[in-house]
Structure formats: C-alpha cells, structure tokens
Amino acid sequence: MKAPPFDYIRPRSLDEVFALLERHGDDARILAGGQTLLATLNMRLSEPGLLIDIGALEELRGVALRDDCISIGALTRHSEIEDSPLIARHLPLLSMAAPHVAHRAIRNQGTFGGSIAFADPAAEWPACAVALDAVLVLAGPRGERRVGAQDFFLDLYTTAMDGDEVLTACEFPLRPAGSRHAFLELARRHGDYAIVGLAACARADADTLDDVRLVFLGTGNIPNRAAGAEAALAGRTPDADAVARARLALADDLQPFADLYNSARTKQHLAGVLMGRAVAQLAGRGAGNLQAGGNHG
Amino acid sequence: MAEPIHVTMRVNGVEQTRQVEPRMHLVDFLRDTLEIKSARVSCEHGACGACTVRLDGRIVRGCLLLAVQAEGCEVETIDGASDRGDLLELQQAFHAHNAAQCGFCTPGMLLTAAALLQENPGATREQVREYISGNYCRCTGYHAIVDAVCEVLESQRQARAVNA
Numbered sequence: 001m002k003a004p005p006f007d008y009i010r011p012r013s014l015d016e017v018f019a020l021l022e023r024h025g026d027d028a029r030i031l032a033g034g035q036t037l038l039a040t041l042n043m044r045l046s047e048p049g050l051l052i053d054i055g056a057l058e059e060l061r062g063v064a065l066r067d068d069c070i071s072i073g074a075l076t077r078h079s080e081i082e083d084s085p086l087i088a089r090h091l092p093l094l095s096m097a098a099p100h101v102a103h104r105a106i107r108n109q110g111t112f113g114g115s116i117a118f119a120d121p122a123a124e125w126p127a128c129a130v131a132l133d134a135v136l137v138l139a140g141p142r143g144e145r146r147v148g149a150q151d152f153f154l155d156l157y158t159t160a161m162d163g164d165e166v167l168t169a170c171e172f173p174l175r176p177a178g179s180r181h182a183f184l185e186l187a188r189r190h191g192d193y194a195i196v197g198l199a200a201c202a203r204a205d206a207d208t209l210d211d212v213r214l215v216f217l218g219t220g221n222i223p224n225r226a227a228g229a230e231a232a233l234a235g236r237t238p239d240a241d242a243v244a245r246a247r248l249a250l251a252d253d254l255q256p257f258a259d260l261y262n263s264a265r266t267k268q269h270l271a272g273v274l275m276g277r278a279v280a281q282l283a284g285r286g287a288g289n290l291q292a293g294g295n296h297g
Numbered sequence: 298m299a300e301p302i303h304v305t306m307r308v309n310g311v312e313q314t315r316q317v318e319p320r321m322h323l324v325d326f327l328r329d330t331l332e333i334k335s336a337r338v339s340c341e342h343g344a345c346g347a348c349t350v351r352l353d354g355r356i357v358r359g360c361l362l363l364a365v366q367a368e369g370c371e372v373e374t375i376d377g378a379s380d381r382g383d384l385l386e387l388q389q390a391f392h393a394h395n396a397a398q399c400g401f402c403t404p405g406m407l408l409t410a411a412a413l414l415q416e417n418p419g420a421t422r423e424q425v426r427e428y429i430s431g432n433y434c435r436c437t438g439y440h441a442i443v444d445a446v447c448e449v450l451e452s453q454r455q456a457r458a459v460n461a
Contacts, residue, residue, distance in 0.1 A: 001341060002320065002322075002325075002341070003320045003322075004320070005299040005318065005319075005320055006299055006319055006320055007299050007300055007319060008299075008302060008319030008363065008365050010365075010368070031366075034361060034362065034363070034366065035343060035358075035361050038322075038343075038360075038361045038362070038363070039342040039343050039361060041320075042341045042342050042360070043342060051319065051363075053365075053366060055366060079355070099427075102343070102431065103346065103430060103431025103432075104356065104409070104412060104413075104416075104428065104431065105346065105349055105356040105357050105358050105409065105412075105431060106343055106357075106358060106361065106431065108352075108355040108356060108357050109352070109355075109357045109358070109361065109362060189430055190427050190430040191430050191431055
C-alpha cells in the first residue's frame with residue numbers, strides 16, 4: 001500500500017525541530033532513517049500530518065570513543081555499526097547483533113537512534129542497550145537530559161521520551177576487562193523480526209561468571225531482563241546444574257506473549273534454549289565469545 | 298492536503314528535478330515519474346527486496362525511502378549499473394545458471410549480489426545465502442542464484458590469486 005498524505009520538512013538545526021514539535025504536537029513524527037516508520041505508514045498503521053526529517057543534522061551522526069564511553073549518534077546507520085572496528089573492539093555485543101538487524105539494504109538506511117526511539121519489542125538495539133547499561137541522551141527545549149536504558153523502555157512502543165524531545169545519542173560505558181558477550185536470535189528467515197532473541201554479557205573469572213546480564217527480545221512489550229536467571233548464574237561455575245537452575249528461574253522472569261506463529265509456551269522454551277547456548281558462549285565453550293566482532297564479514 | 302516539494306537528484310548520471318508529493322516513494326518516483334521501470338514494486342514494506350536500488354553507492358529499499366529524502370543524492374538503478382558494465386560478470390553468471398527465471402526479482406538480486414562481492418569477497422556459500430535472504434524469488438530459484446553468485450566469487454578469488 002501507499003502511505004497516506006503528509007507534509008514533509010527537513011530542518012537544519014535541533015532548535016528548528018523543537019519549534020516544529022511544539023507547533024504540531026502529536027500530529028508530527030520524527031523521520032530518521034525511516035526503515036520502520038515508513039513501513040508502518042505504508043501499512044497505514046498511523047497517519048501523521050507532518051514528517052520532520054532529521055536526516056540533515058550531521059551532528060547526530062557517527063561513533064566516537066570518549067574517556068569513559070562509546071557515544072553512538074542517533075543517526076548512525078546500522079551498517080556503520082556493523083562495519084566499525086571501534087565498535088568491534090569495545091562493544092562486541094553490538095557487532096554480533098548488527099547482522100540480525102533486518103537485511104543489509106535496510107541496515108544501510110536505518111538508524112540506531114530510530115530503532116531505540118521506536119522501541120519495537122522485537123528489535124535488537126533496545127535489548128543491547130539494556131544489557132550494556134547504555135545511557136540515552138535526550139534533547140529538548142528545556143535542555144539535555146540522560147536516561148538509563150533500564151528506565152527508558154516503558155511499554156509497547158512507549159519510552160520515557162517526552163513528545164517535544166529528540167534522542168540525539170546513546171552512550172555505552174566501556175566494558176570492564178574480562179567481559180564476554182553473546183547475541184543469539186531465532187527468526188523464521190534470517191533478518192526477519194525475532195521470535196525470541198537474547199543479548200547476554202558477563203565477566204568471566206577463572207571458573208565463574210559474574211555480573212551476568214540476560215536481556216530477551218520478542219518476549220514481551222519491552223526488552224525483558226531476566227533477573228532471576230541472572231542471579232542463578234552469577235558467581236557460579238556455568239555448568240549444567242547452574243543452567244538448569246537458571247532455566248527454572250526464567251519461567252518467572254518471562255511471561256512471553258504468543259505471536260501469529262508461536263505460542264507463549266514455545267517462546268518460553270526457545271528462550272531457555274537460547275539461554276543455554278548463550279551461557280556456553282559466555283563460558284568460552286562456543287564461538288563468538290570475545291573481541292573478534294563476530295563472523296559477519 | 299500535503300504540499301508538493303521540489304526535489305533534485307542524479308539518476309543514472311542524469312540530474313532530475315521534479316515536484317513530488319512528500320509521500321511518494323523513491324521507487325514510484327523512478328517508475329512513474331521518470332519511467333524507469335527496472336526497480337520493481339512488490340511488498341511495499343521492506344520485506345521482499347524487489348525495489349532495491351543504489352543510493353550514493355549503497356543498496357537501499359526503494360519502497361522505504363521517500364523521493365524527497367533522496368534530495369541531492371546519486372541514485373542508480375540496474376539500468377545505469379548495467380550500462381556501465383558494472384554487473385557484467387554477475388549477469389553472465391546469472392544467464393549461464395538460468396538464475397533469472399521470470400526476471401522480477403533479478404534487478405534486486407543483482408544489485409544485492411554486487412554489494413556482497415564488494416563487501417565480502419571471501420564470502421562462503423552460507424554467507425551468500427544469508428546476504429540475499431532479504432530478497433525474495435517467488436520462482437524459488439534460489440539455488441541457481443546462489444550458484445551464480447558463488448561462481449563469480451570463486452572466479453574473482455582465482456583472478457586475485459593469479460595477480461598476487
């Protein structure tokens with residue numbers, strides 16, 4: 001289908017964006033890469049009167065290493081993250097997740113900030129942001145504020161961002177030494193929306209895993225952190241017993257919804273399967289556990 | 298009612314300026330305004346890859362981009378790439394393997410395959426399958442398409458090995 005009619009404007013500054021948002025309120029939508037928004041407009045899931053294209057705001061683009069974090073500008077494209085040596089070295093979880101974000105033609109146009117701000121529960125970046133304790137930088141007419149990823153995703157397509165704010169960047173704290181990461185996803189076709197996915201990280205000591213983070217996607221309205229399963233694994237040897245205990249805890253951590261093709265029980269089961277694989281990777285018993293940046297060429 | 302907007306872009310090396318409705322997709326601009334019919338319209342929500350074109354050298358979905366977003370950009374369709382001889386090896390391999398079949402997905406397949414050759418010259422057969430997973434072939438001729446792409450990958454690898 002074709003999108004319903006709308007007006008379009010491409011401002012040159014954030015102040016212009018704020019003024020437009022103030023004037024048009026809920027009738028306006030921010031257009032970044034448009035890879036989710038335009039698809040939903042084509043399907044006529046919403047009918048905004050005005051699209052504010054922020055694509056000309058060059059200051060929102062690019063990946064930078066700061067003293068204590070990696071800052072990813074909101075307009076940074078998925079494929080730039082996929083190809084970035086800086087990301088591969090410092091945030092290997094993102095390098096592992098990038099190839100799962102749709103297909104290359106979509107990754108060439110879609111933006112990191114767009115995915116975070118849209119907050120689709122089956123999207124990869126929101127789960128990674130929660131797993132890695134990212135901080136989201138929001139700019140608005142009252143100035144700038146920072147919100148932790150854990151507090152940012154409130155409900156289905158709903159975030160802590162106010163209607164007059166724009167997401168400008170995501171700041172990822174640098175990972176401590178000994179960090180390991182795993183990103184796993186099940187989809188009917190590679191690149192399709194996840195049935196279930198898992199962003200996982202931990203610090204590996206001699207025999208144990210510490211600071212375990214397990215954040216699932218596709219299992220609820222927001223990225224689902226599995227606190228019970230994390231606790232069952234933390235400080236222990238990641239053996240079959242520990243995984244079995246974590247799997248039991250997972251039944252309380254997640255209350256997945258059925259989708260068109262998969263029942264809630266199937267999703268719960270698959271989440272447990274992915275967790276077992278992730279723990280094997282975090283324990284160094286599988287591929288992709290370290291700084292190599294995945295095998296996505 | 299939405300205001301028409303002035304847009305200027307280079308399409309296959311020729312500068313084009315038109316008034317367009319903001320909601321017009323790039324692929325509809327190419328097909329209906331410029332009469333360049335090689336990029337296809339199919340699913341219109343980014344799933345099938347039939348509308349793949351190049352925007353400033355990168356492959357994108359023509360149905361998930363507004364024509365107005367391409368302001369100032371360089372757009373290339375299969376016509377332009379083919380006329381430059383850019384896809385010759387792939388086209389010959391597609392022909393030899395009967396990988397075109399009905400031909401509907403072929404422009405998107407060729408542009409996607411060309412991007413893979415450039416980004417990952419060492420791609421394995423599995424990586425070829427994964428890379429073109431965003432392009433549907435409803436004749437289900439995937440096997441022939443993957444064969445053709447793998448043949449070009451291999452011949453380019455051999456050419457590099459000889460030159461090295």
